[in-house]
Amino acid sequence: MQTVQIPLDRASGVAIEPRSFRNTLGHFASGITIIAGASDGEPIGFTCQSFYSVSTEPPLISFSVMLNSTTYPKIRATGRFSVNVLSHSQHEISNQFARKGTDKWAGIDWKPTAKRNPVIAGTLMWLDCEITAEYVAGDHYVVIGRVHEMSTPEWHAGQPLLYFKGQYRHLLQLEAG
Template sequence: MDPREFRNALGYFSTGVTVITGKVDDKLIGLTANAFSSLSLDPPLILVCIDKKASSMAAFNKQSPFAVNILQEGQEDECWRFAKRAEDKYEGASYTFSKDGVPILNDNLATLECTVEEVLEGGDHYIVTGRVQSASRNEQLKPLLFFGGKTGHLAE
């Protein structure tokens, strides 16, 4: 299987966009992820797939808190800011802190506050499962979508 063709084909599955946020010691981490899914309603579990080479993997230890920021159409800057390698991805970002000290982006479509349940091997990625501790959403907003390597919006 040609890896580039495989990647291109997967790019034609439209998804929402998330930014996964957390911290390692006092350092804030964040990464854009579209490999995200609900996993279980009882108990409430989600999963996100993270590249094994990602420096932010150090934040995902058993029971470590993290947040899934589900982006809305006005958050394209956040999508691309957290997709790049940078020393301080939070520079210019608008966020607050959860009670656990995890950064939460402002104005999300939805936010899930989680703790790490398990980290599993998955080829060149880790599959991080998270137990959802709290969830919130804004029904007035519309999702940011990802398709074919580009962000987009729902048509009216």
């Protein structure tokens, strides 16, 4: 795997204040995932809302993680990871994995995939992936992963945990009538 630096165009002359940029992007609702792996036989992971599908042939996904992450380098060293898409009832898990310096796996029920990556119980769905590319883009890595295993349709029950305007949200179910 090669890390590539993506050049950024600084010729626009428009200064965008980081907090304003973040607030504006907060109007884009996104799902919440836990990117997980194993290091020295122990589960590791972090909360990630920047996740999306890239390709179906071959099956590729992507996520972004800050350059100063302390967990991602351990995942990178193994070359593989799982993506756990959280359900609407798992906001506490999202908060737990977002904290630094704590035991993120305390009280978390999980099982390993065939490649030994953690799958968190009760997630909406999961994927098991191999890192195929990584790019530096500003203050983040953009990571591309090839999917080798995934949850079955029977697994996919419930509603997603969403993040919108700085708060967790869930879908409202309207009754047909």
